[in-house]
Amino acid sequence: MKIDKILIATTNKGKLREFKKLFNEFGIEILSLEDMDKKINVEEDRKTFLENAIKKAKEYGDFYKIPVIAEDAGLEVEALNGYPGVYSARFYSIDFGGKFSIEENIDKTNVKKLLKLLEGKENRKGRFVSVVVFYVPENFGIWTEGYCYGSIAKQPKGDKGFGYDPIFIPENYTKTLGEFDLEEKNKISHRGQAVKKLIEKLKKLIN
Numbered sequence: 001m002k003i004d005k006i007l008i009a010t011t012n013k014g015k016l017r018e019f020k021k022l023f024n025e026f027g028i029e030i031l032s033l034e035d036m037d038k039k040i041n042v043e044e045d046r047k048t049f050l051e052n053a054i055k056k057a058k059e060y061g062d063f064y065k066i067p068v069i070a071e072d073a074g075l076e077v078e079a080l081n082g083y084p085g086v087y088s089a090r091f092y093s094i095d096f097g098g099k100f101s102i103e104e105n106i107d108k109t110n111v112k113k114l115l116k117l118l119e120g121k122e123n124r125k126g127r128f129v130s131v132v133v134f135y136v137p138e139n140f141g142i143w144t145e146g147y148c149y150g151s152i153a154k155q156p157k158g159d160k161g162f163g164y165d166p167i168f169i170p171e172n173y174t175k176t177l178g179e180f181d182l183e184e185k186n187k188i189s190h191r192g193q194a195v196k197k198l199i200e201k202l203k204k205l206i207n
């Protein structure tokens, strides 16, 4: 089977940039939702990363009828029983330690809420999770996962990434992911790990 086009089904520009870089070397045409004429809205209403990622991959793939990569990702914080987890993108609005209203933008509001909830807590350990689904309509679907372990900084630093990057210090580093270049982040990130495993699986399936 030859795959020459893949739709990266995300509305998140930060994620899209990272996925594009990760698939750079394979000579596959990468499309994004912005390249598609007709738009559809897929709601992320499931309780696990895998269920949400499968839902996104299936709905976009069946609608556009091309191979799709969809991801559900998030940050799990030990001292918050795994929150924000699957609610990472809209943590500000979740009724967990209060609802926050958006001041500057969603990412900054999510970060502010998380830092507030961790005030005075000694355990600041957390991990990023990425579940990636690759789906070829009416043919097959596979999924992989990746993790990035670290801790939550006391204040934001760096503006190179997105989401919670400015407050996440990966294990064995002293700087936040917000201070990592794209390529450097992809080498150690949850998304980078999940895509690496996906490519290994695909090589076995396709060749």
Ligand code: ITT
Residues within 6 Å of the ligand: 009, 010, 011, 012, 015, 044, 071, 072, 073, 074, 075, 088, 089, 107, 110, 128, 161, 162, 163, 164, 165, 189, 191
């Ligand atoms: P799509 O569903 O359209 O892909 P999204 O932003 O809603 O975009 P998710 O549901 O997977 O994506 O939510 C992931 C959220 O978790 C994201 O909005 C960030 O707040 C956070 N997140 C995920 N990966 C991250 C990363 O690499 N760095 C920082 N924050 C990340």
